[in-house]
Amino acid sequence: MCPCSPRAWHDRPVSSTVDTAFRTALYDTVDTALDTGASLLAADPAADAELDRRGREFVASAWQRGWQPADLVRIVRRELEDVHVRVLAALIRAQAPDDKARGPRWAAQLAELPAGVPARTDRFSSATAVLELYRLLLRLPSLDPLQEPRPGPGRRSDSRMLTRIRALLAKAEATGYPEEAEALTAKAQELMARHSVDEALLDARAPDPDAPAACRIGVEPPYEQAQAMLLDAVASANHCRAVWNEPFCFSTVVGFEADLVAVELLHTSLLVQAQSAMVKAEAAQRAGGRKRTKTFRQSFLAAYAHRVGARLAEVAAATESEAGRDLLPVLATREVAVTAATDRMFPDTVTTRLRGVTDEAGWTEGAEAADRAQVAARPRLP
Incomplete structure (x- = not known):
């Protein structure tokens, strides 16, 4: 003193x-x-x-x-x-x-x-x-600044759509029945895909000069590698790119604003669903006399992320197919724009090898949980 x-x-x-x-x-x-x-x-x-x-x-x-x-x-x-x-x-x-x-x-x-x-x-x-x-x-270093997008001319309000999506995901997180969670999450992803299609067509008529944009989403311990993998899968299925910054516990997601909102909502919901499924899987393993470890959980979440990416891509592809072949050039243009923006922001990215995925039971349980959480495309919603 x-x-x-x-x-x-x-x-x-x-x-x-x-x-x-x-x-x-x-x-x-x-x-x-x-x-x-x-x-x-x-x-x-x-x-x-x-x-x-x-x-x-x-x-x-x-x-x-x-x-x-x-x-x-x-x-x-x-x-x-x-x-x-x-x-x-x-x-x-x-x-x-x-x-x-x-x-x-x-x-x-x-x-x-x-x-x-x-x-x-x-x-x-x-x-x-x-x-x-x-x-x-x-002592914090500088980060690439992220500017929030400004609505383009004639941009319609999407508050009702987002409210409906949030409600579906909340029900999926709360239900104790895997089949119901599967159906609710699939409906939410289809709504997201349809919303993305509508935004793409609107931008084709009146392009937004401020798009694409970017946002940061937290990826915090434990099991941050598997979380980053899940976020990457969700981002890819929704026409975005995710770049993980492990030291600062976040990933930067680059994409058009409607797609960024979809990624934020769905990633958060899937983490909740994955955690719930993992707790149940561990309880079943313990009841069978097998002690579960950190390796089990890491393998579970990695398998969940891997499988869920394929399921989300199926839903998005089916929804876009319904929109017709005229949409393909618009989506291709947006894909190029997102890739170019990502490359400008992160010219020196590297691929990270996933560690700790060695538990076969964890991988199997995680893949099965992903199958329950996400499904292929459903019929078009009214």
Whole structure:
């Protein structure tokens, strides 16, 4: 702790206290640097407002370097602890009124920030948590910025379609009957494919100059490789491309906006369904006297992702076939645009080999679960 008493800091300029603490704790790698910086801040309550202001500046700087709210929450949750996530969420909310106008996806991320405020602790512990968070934010690298698409001229509202898709997927996640989940998820994918076809035809008449766009979707431990594989399968079936950034726990999905929404919705639902199916499969394995391991779960999810990709592709292909041969040139043009945009954003991608897929029972169970979760095309919905 600092040998100076709080009274000794009374007349010291607030910015000087914060600057000194930052120089000590944020830019020095000595083991005692954090304790020294936290002691300085704990001894000077008048510095709290300036410390918060600097935090909002760190957040704004992260936006300028291409990060988004959900990205920061993911990396802080992985690298630090819950208290740091809550401090971050409070800073993001405080900075938002001073931020420039963003799109609906950004607004959704703000709405999904962790609720509540950091638990009250002693001043030294609070200062330590704040400095640990600021040190992480300061050292984050730049990411390729993602711009939200602007609706093209004459773009129709799709809120009713998305509401229906969300309702179908919610029912698929909630039901305890595999056949019902299969039918509900298939209907949702068909609606997504039909919506994509409608958007493609609309863009052919009035192209959107801002498309394709991109979004980031969290791919967090455990079993992140299998999750990334599942996201890649969902993206491919919906005319998008997914590029996995393992160190920062997300994949960037590139595609046209209607397809990006479909990927976000379906990937989230399939993760829920896969988790539920995996829990049941493990229970059956244990009942048979076989101990299940991390390898079983990794193999289960890998097989699930592999099989589900083929099923989704079948649904999409059948729906597009119904739309007629006139659609093929439009889809080909969009495919080229998405591929070109992906190559511009990620010119140096590499293929990752899936690890840990060695459990035959896990693979078999995962493939069977995917067959139950996704099916071939259904008759056209009214």
